[in-house]
Amino acid sequence: MSAEEDNLTYAEAAAQAVEDTADKVEDAAEDFNKKDRANKRREKLHDLEDKSKDVLKSSRNTAISYLEELKNPVVAINVIGGIAAALAIHNKYYSVDRVGPPLDNQQVGIGAALIGAFALVDYYVSSKLYPKFK
Numbered sequence: 001m002s003a004e005e006d007n008l009t010y011a012e013a014a015a016q017a018v019e020d021t022a023d024k025v026e027d028a029a030e031d032f033n034k035k036d037r038a039n040k041r042r043e044k045l046h047d048l049e050d051k052s053k054d055v056l057k058s059s060r061n062t063a064i065s066y067l068e069e070l071k072n073p074v075v076a077i078n079v080i081g082g083i084a085a086a087l088a089i090h091n092k093y094y095s096v097d098r099v100g101p102p103l104d105n106q107q108v109g110i111g112a113a114l115i116g117a118f119a120l121v122d123y124y125v126s127s128k129l130y131p132k133f134k
Helices: 003-070 073-093 105-133
Strands: none
Touching: 003 073, 073 105
16 A cells, blocks of 8 residues: 555545544534423423413302302393393394384384393392392
8 A cells, every 4th residue: 555545544434434423413403403492392381380280270269250140139130131131132223023113213112222221120129239248
């Protein structure tokens, strides 16, 4: 073997060593990026878990306070009356077999006045009776 062949073999070996080292560095960088992304995902997951626990606690407290309020008969009657009124209005004006001419402005005004008068009386009665049952 000549000196020139020895230099070529040495150069090829050095080039191969550089390529191997570059591959190892690239693999290490990919592993680091994967671990970094996994850590970021873990952090986001923990943040979401904390937020969901806060939302669950808040909604549980809200539901408990609603149930406490519904124990008051004034609130319960207002809720039942509101649901009944909403269903009556819905069934009256959105029924499929509605017969007759549409409402005119006078009928709408009378209906609005009746609803307002009922709301005023309900407010007055509720404000007087609510503290008694609290």
